[in-house]
Amino acid sequence: MDAKRSSVWPAIADDLLRWYDAHRRDLPWRARPGEAADPYRVWLSEVMLQQTTVATVRPRFAAWIARWPDVASLAAADEAAVMAAWAGLGYYARARNLVKAARMVVANHGGAFPSSEAGLRALPGLGAYTAAAVAAIAFGERAVVVDTNVERVVARLFAIHQPLPGARPAIRAAADTITPDARAGDFAQAMMDLGSSICTVRAPRCLLCPIRGACRALAEGAPERLPTKAAKRARPTRYGTIFWLERDGAVWLVRRPEKGLLGGMRALPTGPWNYEPPALADAPAAAEWRMLETRVRHGFTHFEIDLALAVARGDAQGEGEWWPIAELDGAGLPTLFAKAVVAVRKEGVA
Template identity: 75%
Template structure:
């Protein structure tokens, strides 16, 4: 009953999204499904919708994406979250072209062999693009299933019982529609706070609704305080251009253009790590940014340098900084550096 009721609701209320085929259709494009799933990881639908269209216009097929220059893809990814996902996106596209003739494997097991494709993405692509029965569990689905079965354990401990419960309600037919229906239900009806239970097609089967406190499932996880780190970001200017460097391929924001910084540490490092021996001026500007695992505060230092700095980098026209594809933290610093 759960699957049938949910699919009937989805047929009437499915969100219209550019990467989706209409309910009941088998026309989903595997490339579009895979691209959207990677882009949506830890990024909202509202953010991804216009960016997805831009990506498809620029790289309309997996072959086109596989041929993209690394720097172009990394710049286009700015604002979409972890850049490791962008690197995996390219690696996966190239593997599909090189090893599979441009066709995505049509099973979970085959999809999991691709670079950067984990259990969730493999299940989502298998179900949505190929109609395979697969148990697709994202954050929205976790919440819906936890409430349906009144699974009270906090995350992440609740994940195994949630997945086991999801297995029991996933249908053989229309597995892709079912997965997307669960996502839509969690996004618009079974929301984290103040769930709209009176609009829910599953409330008659929902143990959380029957309990009278559905919003308590699953129990919230305890959030550890994020450590605070500090650094200095350097704005080095010459003839209307600013000195940019490329961050190391490995690590946070790997391979991205950025303003130079010193090491990020527990205490402010002053001018350690400056890219040139110049007359640096501490501006008093502080740039704050929150990463998943820590908070960062960068002090902004500024100088004018007529000669070439040490190390590799490039002079980038200040008037065209919006085209450099800077990660968010450095885009913030650049805006303030130009004004300080």
């Protein structure tokens, strides 16, 4: 580890920080200039922003802070309530790890976040990026912060043509050479602001870029072609059945297994998800199931699912809970099942 190495290209950091001082975005989790950052807010925002857009996170961050304003309150929270509060944000392991990490901070660190990159990296849900980002932004440590924005900016700045993900080590090494000792957090956020507003994926606004003079990809003439990426695999379609079992104005909900897809989330029962057309296997009850006309299609990262909707009235078997249909909005269902609820409300159970 060479955590205290100064940048090789100080002029790049200087130009970028000057630009940042004039154009920085005003974001709810960002401390005002001169104010101390709150590690809890920095951490929470970084986790929410993992693979998730600023526009999506903005309102969710505010609601979360209103409910759990500090680590101690989150550590004391009921995990099911936390999972429900995360519903719709996706990548639900983030919510499970949020609770685990908060409890570790309280139990093992006296309620204060570790300030070193290595200490942060030991908490669940903090990988290389997030640990570096929190160390830099919340604690001012010099850390090499590489997210997808920084990858793009650096790949262009140094004209790294090797495809991702193979290019990651080279990109990180290059990022290290421009990371300054001072204002590490501002530098990281400046790189991300630059990537999101100037050095964009499709049509970079190079005329507005504060470091265009140093950009080798611009000199080569086609910065928008970098970074290059390995080809992606096709997304297969799977099929399955969602079961809507109703009794006395309530519907039968289950909790999905902790690990795997939508892990730990409240859900409608489903059968197995196969590459064949759906059947009534694994129904939560022996009842007179009726198939609705509407089907639910939903895309995940690596496959698409096409689900039939089976509805019935009757008693349930196994583990689960009756949930008042009128209060389903508060159940914290992932989007896939929220779509099913809309479909059932439209067609009715009869």
